[in-house]
Amino acid sequence: xxxxxxxxxxxxxxxxxxxxxxxxxxxxxxEVGVAELxxxxxxLIDLLGIGIEASGRYERLAVMELAAAGLPVVVLNPAQVxxxxxxxGQRAKTDPIDARLIALFVAAVRPQPRPMADAQTQxxxxxxxxxxxxxxxxxxxxxxxxxxxPGAARVSIARSVSFLEDHLKxxxxxxxxxxxxxxxxREREDLLASVPGIGKTIARTLLAELPELGSxxxxxxxxxxxxxxxxxxxxxxxxxxxxxxGRTAVRSALFMGALVAARYNPTLKAFRxxxxxxxxxxxxxxxxxxxxLLIILxxxxxxxxxxxxx
Numbered sequence: 001x002x003x004x005x006x007x008x009x010x011x012x013x014x015x016x017x018x019x020x021x022x023x024x025x026x027x028x029x030x031e032v033g034v035a036e037l038x039x040x041x042x043x044l045i046d047l048l049g050i051g052i053e054a055s056g057r058y059e060r061l062a063v064m065e066l067a068a069a070g071l072p073v074v075v076l077n078p079a080q081v082x083x084x085x086x087x088x089g090q091r092a093k094t095d096p097i098d099a100r101l102i103a104l105f106v107a108a109v110r111p112q113p114r115p116m117a118d119a120q121t122q123x124x125x126x127x128x129x130x131x132x133x134x135x136x137x138x139x140x141x142x143x144x145x146x147x148x149x150p151g152a153a154r155v156s157i158a159r160s161v162s163f164l165e166d167h168l169k170x171x172x173x174x175x176x177x178x179x180x181x182x183x184x185x186r187e188r189e190d191l192l193a194s195v196p197g198i199g200k201t202i203a204r205t206l207l208a209e210l211p212e213l214g215s216x217x218x219x220x221x222x223x224x225x226x227x228x229x230x231x232x233x234x235x236x237x238x239x240x241x242x243x244x245x246g247r248t249a250v251r252s253a254l255f256m257g258a259l260v261a262a263r264y265n266p267t268l269k270a271f272r273x274x275x276x277x278x279x280x281x282x283x284x285x286x287x288x289x290x291x292x293l294l295i296i297l298x299x300x301x302x303x304x305x306x307x308x309x310x
Contacts, residue, residue: 001020003045004051005018005041005047006100006102006104007052008096015099017096018103024096029062037062041071042071048072049073050073051076051081051111052066052102054077054078073113124207128205128249131172131175134168135168141161175204188207188301192301194300195265196265196268197257198261205249206297215302222291225254227291228291255287255290258293262289
């Protein structure tokens with residue numbers, strides 16, 4: 001009998017449900033609790049999969065330790081689990097009920113576990129996330145400085161801007177040393193940056209947040225990043241096409257790359273211009289350009305060959 005496990009995550013606790021046995025228990029979301037979780041789940045026979053919803057950061061310790069123990073853990077999109085619950089009429093919501101719903105979702109959908117990023121890649125991802133935070137804070141403080149009247153408040157804001165700029169420079173130097181000092185990353189960064197429109201920041205975001213790039217099919221890559229279009233349709237009615245989900249940081253980086261590539265990359269500029277000339281809205285053309293850019297980058301890493309202008 002195949003067994004699935006659902007884990008609902010909170011800051012302090014992990015609620016666990018084992019299906020179809022119906023067993024539920026909770027452990028602390030800390031090293032001691034996760035060690036107990038790994039030990040208990042490691043004893044299960046015919047374990048098909050362990051589902052845990054992405055919560056931003058609270059699931060990371062459990063996911064890393066379960067993966068390190070060789071257990072089939074998969075991080076799930078909460079929206080997919082929620083929609084599944086609506087489809088089966090699950091309205092009540094508590095942490096134990098959510099854990100059971102996740103276990104049922106894994107049993108029904110059978111999502112495939114993906115290899116977890118190694119510790120070094122996770123550290124790079126944390127550095128790139130911190131960089132995005134600093135850039136956001138710096139932009140906010142510069143806006144405040146621009147709007148502030150002369151006086152002590154404006155001086156304080158100026159000091160904050162100077163501090164953040166220095167901090168960002170230090171972080172960039174550290175990231176640069178980390179990436180350029182790792183031969184595999186250095187090679188992959190050079191391959192990615194060979195494409196007009198891809199600078200260091202975008203390349204390093206891809207290295208950190210999409211380490212699978214180069215081993216994916218075009219459809220898999222688009223789905224992971226949230227650039228795969230889907231349409232709402234019922235009978236003869238056909239709604240608008242949307243994108244969404246996936247890895248937001250990567251998608252945002254690719255949008256910036258697509259904006260630059262639409263000006264300076266001959267191939268992608270021609271592609272984008274052709275879509276606009278055919279009547280596609282500019283935003284739709286940008287999304288399609290970002291998706292095509294992603295597919296190109298995936299092929300470049302797969303073949304280990306830099307960009308060549310046709």
